[in-house]
Amino acid sequence: MNHGTRDDVLDCLAEAVGAVMAAHPTRVAIDGPPAAGKTTLADELADVLRKRGREVIRATIDDFVFPRARRYPRGEYSAEGCYLDTHDHDALNRVLLDPLGPGGDRRFQHAVYDRTADTVLSPPAKRAPADAVLVFDGVFLLRPELVDRWDLRVFVSTELGRTVDRAVIRERGVSSRAEVERRWRERYIPSQQLYFAAVRPTDRADIIVHNDEPQHPVWETRGR
Numbered sequence: 665m666n667h668g669t670r671d672d673v674l675d676c677l678a679e680a681v682g683a684v685m686a687a688h689p690t691r692v693a694i695d696g697p698p699a700a701g702k703t704t705l706a707d708e709l710a711d712v713l714r715k716r717g718r719e720v721i722r723a724t725i726d727d728f729v730f731p732r733a734r735r736y737p738r739g740e741y742s743a744e745g746c747y748l749d750t751h752d753h754d755a756l757n758r759v760l761l762d763p764l765g766p767g768g769d770r771r772f773q774h775a776v777y778d779r780t781a782d783t784v785l786s787p788p789a790k791r792a793p794a795d796a797v798l799v800f801d802g803v804f805l806l807r808p809e810l811v812d813r814w815d816l817r818v819f820v821s822t823e824l825g826r827t828v829d830r831a832v833i834r835e836r837g838v839s840s841r842a843e844v845e846r847r848w849r850e851r852y853i854p855s856q857q858l859y860f861a862a863v864r865p866t867d868r869a870d871i872i873v874h875n876d877e878p879q880h881p882v883w884e885t886r887g888r
Contacts, residue, residue, distance in 0.1 A: 689796040695805040696820030699827035706801035725802025727775035743854035753809040761813040806865040819869035
């Protein structure tokens with residue numbers, strides 16, 4: 665276990681990215697429960713990498729969801745539905761992860777769906793340089809459909825009960841506390857428990873960041 669500052673863990677992550685030897689862009693997964701701090705960590709890592717001279721592609725699983733009508737066949741609060749019916753992994757592999765991977769042409773799209781507007785997106789394809797870094801955050805990134813696509817796997821770990829309080833703060837003014845707590849306790853937390861039971865994602869991670877105290881993180885590096 666390593667203890668340090670926020671800058672220390674970001675330096676560790678940036679060095680791990682730099683240590684990846686590949687002839688294609690480095691694809692980094694930032695996995696973890698909702699409200700664990702994935703997006704913030706991914707944004708900060710992207711900034712550090714840019715300062716070190718790397719071109720960064722920043723993307724998120726939130727832009728690879730199915731249309732709303734397809735996401736809730738099991739009900740709005742279904743944990744199984746959250747895990748099984750939400751994300752379009754085929755599209756993610758087809759337009760982003762495979763093009764940036766071995767043998768890919770490096771022509772990619774960073775999104776396929778606008779979750780807020782509930783509309784399909786088709787942004788123009790861009791071409792990544794071979795030494796670019798994809799920093800991709802989201803839930804369930806180490807599941808079988810995706811796990812082999814990543815060149816570096818990071819799991820942001822937070823005690824699941826703590827994520828409820830973070831979510832209430834994050835969604836203040838958007839959703840009531842009761843709505844947030846129900847969504848987390850009936851859908852999001854049980855879906856993470858399903859994920860852990862089915863996949864054991866921390867066993868698949870290269871680096872685990874324990875983010876219960878974001879300014880004083882604890883992290884561990886694991887071999888593949």
